[in-house]
Amino acid sequence: MxxxxxxxxxxxxxxxxxxxxxxxxxxxxxxxxxxxxxxxxxxxxxxxxxxxxxxxxxxxxxxxxxxxLVSKKEYSSRSITQIVKGYFDGSFADMISFFVADKNLDIKELESIVQSLKKKKQ
Known part of the structure; x- marks a missing residue:
């Protein structure tokens, strides 16, 4: 795309x-x-x-x-994946670490992400 x-x-x-x-x-x-x-x-x-x-x-x-013909969700997903590949060597963990270090992501938001991941695995 x-x-x-x-x-x-x-x-x-x-x-x-x-x-x-x-x-x-x-x-x-x-x-x-x-x-x-x-x-x-x-x-x-x-x-x-x-x-x-x-x-x-x-x-x-x-x-x-x-x-x-292309949904916002589909385009967003592809765009984010390209950013992660291009700037964070394909590592979503490195991307999250970047936002935590840059203070764009606080502990409550990080905990919310972890909870969402736990729910998705169930």
Whole structure:
């Protein structure tokens, strides 16, 4: 799965907010944070996302509606895995240690992670 640019990711975030329903360009722009991009810019990004296999186009009268083909969870999982491979030699433990050392993760959050792992193993 190819990596998304920041602009492509902003458009995908807007699509993911729609719970996999089809959405028109004007509606995508409405849910995007400021500064709002121009409709032509969003249309170009959607064409690129379609070519990359992230978005499907569905004709809707004189307009096109769009829906995501890749879920936010799937993309997030792949992205995190790539970060761990690229920056932490594939070790999630090293990544967690990094956040603990950098004080971005406190003991309560770490304990919550451990509890989640214990539940998953059961």
């Amino acid at each position: 190819p990596q998304l640019t920041k602009a492509e990711e902003r458009v995908m975030q807007a699509l993911w907010q729609q719970d996999n329903n089809t959405i028109l360009i004007r509606d995508i722009i409405t849910v995007m944070p400021a500064p709002k991009p121009h409709a032509n810019t969003v249309n170009t990004i959607l064409k690129i996302l379609t070519e990359k296999g992230f978005v499907a186009i569905e004709p809707l009268g004189n307009a096109n509606a769009f829906r995501p």
